[in-house]
Structures are given as structure tokens and as C-alpha cells.
Amino acid sequence: MNLETGPTLTVAGQTLTLEDAMGVLERYPRKTPAAFDYLGSGEPEELTAHEVIRTRKISSRISNKEVTYFVEMSATAPWIRNTADLGDATPESTLFAAMTDLYWHFAENSPKGVSFAKISKVLHLKQPSLFPILDSHIARSYAPAARLLRTGYPEFGWRRRTWLAIRDDLVAARAAGTLSELRHRLRSYESDDTNKQDAVRLLDGLTDLRLLDILVW
Template sequence: MKQELGAAITVAGRLRTLQEALAVLERYPRKTPATFDYPGGGELDRLTVEEVIRTRKISSRISNKEVAYFVEVSAAAPWISFAADLADAGPESTLFAAMTDLYLHFAEGSPKGVSFAKISKVLHLKQPSLFPILDSHIARSYAPAAKMLHTDYPQLGWRRRTWLAVRNDLLEVRASGALTELRHLLRSYESDDANKQQQVRLLDGLTDLRLLDILVW
């Protein structure tokens, strides 16, 4: 699909035209959203074995023992509403504090091997509009932006400053209209390959936060 596009989208300091962003999404493996994202977050107040195992589709490498840990600890977790959105989680907000509490619920006392990456992938599956996926690649990509926030928020560690850096991108792409235009391109995507066309169009069902995550790669 060829068309002239004037708008651009910036994610993790990288500027792409909308056509370039669409190309990234075109290449994204079809099976990953189908098996990780589309089944949804299940019940709000608990994790199931099947849900935690689903994070392996985005390379969480969570072991069976770690699956059991997440499921056990989730029963008392301070879960947040499915409707919660990272855009509303300003650094002084109650939502940002709730994100911190939920992250720490799984991080404090976690077994060796349960890192920020594994926890963020589990939390993103459960609350995909709120928690960014902070694997090592995403963390490195956002490191410069997170470092710049240290002056304003010296009390925050790099993980929470990375949440804020991702949030800044989210707010910007929404305000500029670039994300709206990108979603239009997804919905109207055409291909001679019917399966490819459906695959790309279905990506419009992902949350804004998840689309930004894919565009970092």
C-alpha cells in the first residue's frame, strides 16, 4: 500500500514516518498477538497458570517454578482497574503510586531469576494499557530519556523513570494525531494476501501502549 504521508511518529527517541511505522507492524510475527495479546487479561483479581505461561510468547522465559510463584502471589496483589491508562499515571498521581505498589508486590521477595522484565511482561498481559513491557531492549532504548528525567525526579529509580519516559511518548503520539493516523492505516490495510491483510488489520485491536512497544523494535 503506497501513499504520501506527512505525519511522523516518535518512539524512544526514534522518528519514523507513518509508512515506516506501518512497515514495522507489517513484519511483526502473526502468532505473537494471537497467542499473547488477543486472549485478554482474564479475571482482574488473579493470575492463572495459563496467563503466566502466555508471556513465554514474548520471550519471558518464565520457568514452571516461577509460574507457580506468580500465581500464588497474585491472590493478594493490589490489582488496578482494567480501564487504567498510563497516560493518567502522572508521577504525583495515585495511579502512579498504585503501579509502584503492584510492581513491588511481585518484586519484593521474588525468587532469583524473577526480574523486572518478567514482572513487567506479566503485568502488561494483565493490564495492557497501563504497564509498559520493560525487557532489556526496551529499557536500553528508553535509557537516555529516563536519564534526563532524573533531575526532575531524583527520588525515582530507573524503572519508574522509564514508565514516565514511555508515558511521555504515549501522550505525544496521541496529542499529535500520529497514532490515530497509524490506526487508520492498520484498519484500511490492503494486500493481495488475504491472511496478511487480516493479520495487519487485527493489530488495530492492540492497546496504544502495545503498539508503541512493537515500534521500539
């Protein structure tokens, strides 16, 4: 006999009930969003040293020398409006092409040690609804889904195919209404520990993309 499990969402090939998802979000370190996410993305066409340093809160391990690299390169970067959304970045869109151009502006001649993970964490801070946080864990988690996209998009490397795989999860969760329901549960979360209650409720302030990123962990 099939038992009803309630609404579910899929991230990186794993299906989670909303109860499971809430459990992950409840356990997420409360200091991380306060130090990284909630401070905002700053001016849309300006990257400051302080913003780059903030990515250390999500383990970017960016050195002081690398901070200088990012700030210097930002002056000529082809910035995208910071309200852009990955859900709108279909593979054929000008937005997806702009994502590619912005990523490669920082990656093409980057110094040793500045990898896709550091670049994606900086770009996510500036465009938190557009650029996934693509570190090694996320890349491994999405590798099967990204490989499945190789036939349809043979011209794309694994990074862009991973963006598309993450986008597929984002679009599906929105269409099913599960992200909206998850946000409702965050806003109405109750706990005897008022600090925990406040921390969980504040997670509703994160972008959809960031919520899915946390759920992969």
C-alpha cells in the first residue's frame, strides 16, 4: 500500500519531503547567513574587498592577494543586474550568455588558486538569485544530472551543464509550489528556543537558489 508522504522537492537527484528539508534548514549554522547572506549584494557594478572577504564565511579560503585580484578585475567586469534570476536563464537566452561572459572574465586568466569555487562564491554574493555556489561538493552532487545534459548541450562544459541542472531543480520546485510551501513553514516555524526560532524564520529572506544550495548539504 502506498503511503502519502506529502509535498516533496528534488535537489541533486535526492527527493526530500518538506519535513526533511526543514530539518536541514533547522540545523544550518545561524551565524553563516548573518555574516554572508543578510548583508546584501552591494552596488550592482562594484565589488569591494569587504564583499570578497565575506565569502570566507562559506569557506572560500580566499587569500588577501586573491581579494586584490577580484577587486581589480571587477572594474572591467561585464556585470549583470543583481536582480537577475537563474530561472530566466534558459540555455539560449542572452542572460545565460551573460553569465558565461561574467564567469570567464574572472576565470580566463585567473592566478593559480583562484578556481571555479572561489569565483562562484564571489558571483553568488553579487547575484544571489542567478549564480549557484558551485564548489566541489555541489559539483559532485550534480555530476550525474550534468552528464545527462551532455547530449543536448555538447558545446557546454561541465560548469554550464551544472548551472542548467541546478536551474532544472529550481524551476521544478517553483512550478510544484514546494518552495512556496517551504517558505511558509520557515515563516511560521516555532520553537521553545527563541533564538533558534528567529534564526529559522530569517531563512525566508534567502533566495530560492540559496535555499536549494543549503539543502544539497
